[in-house]
Amino acid sequence: MGDLVDARGYFWWADEPIPEGNWAPEGLATGRLTVSESGLADLALDMPLPRLPGPGRMAIAFEQELPHSAIVGVLAGTNERVRLWALIKNGSKLAARGPSHEGFIxxxxLIGLALPEGEEPTFDTLLCSLEGYENWLIAEHIEVTQNDRGATAAYARPEPVTWSTRRFEVVLRRSLRGTGPGKQTRIEWTETADLEFRGEPMDVEAALELAGRIEDLMILLTDSERGMAFPRVITGVGAPARLFYARGHRKDAAVRWNDCWARFPQIQDIFGTLVEAWLDGHERFGPGFHLYLGNRRVAQSYPEFRFASFMWGLEAMHRRDAPPAENPNLVERSAGF
Structure with missing residues (x-):
């Protein structure tokens, strides 16, 4: 697979004021944005972004800290808005008699048709795609009939399934994805689904933490190492925006129902309870959960490292469940020093 995003656009500092009636400020730069499978965004600008007020242009190559915390922009063609932050400089060329360029990692x-305003965007809905989990979902709502004169496929979208928890309203919403309309020589349609988590507004880091928890839960429920796609977020009734972040490689082999502990129809009624118990367990046991799931996500590791991680996880769980008692002899001895 290649880059998840590869597009050109117009970019500027997030706190640059935009004149009334314009869609961008004067101090913008054109460039190319790519997002790799690991979630890192690489912005290659055709010219350096202005630093005003600030040092001269040639001093940009020697600056120790960026003067701004985020870059925003608009992608050409799709008109999607972009917000980039947690920036790292990625080289620059400053020429007095020729083209200059600048790069950032x-x-x-965040990429979407409409993004929330402010330096710290918040969202009230998180979307986790279940693409690759179709066999576990047992999605069989496409009915195909065929005879000597032709073939017909019909799909009736099921009603969403909702579970209420203390933290969120969880919704499973199925959809059909595949070949578009028109004359085709080959067609392929797949019924897949999204998990929606609606609740109190959450910032980016809270959304990423929740997405990671749900990915871990799916690893356990399906007994697989398949990773989930990057999440999407929604503010209000707006369109979903894609949220990318730096992470390790995820396996992409589709889940097979006969390899799972239980198929989704067998746990559908209690799925909301499972989600709530899983999130509660993370708060209670913390590292005990993280260290085990870290082993499941790692594509390749030495057996010694995996064993040590398991032991540390067990120790962490034991310390959370049964904190060590204070030794009064040690307390008295330390008080004497």
């Missing part, structure tokens, strides 16, 4: 990237 962003560890956080």
């Amino acid at each position: 962003a560890q956080r990237c």
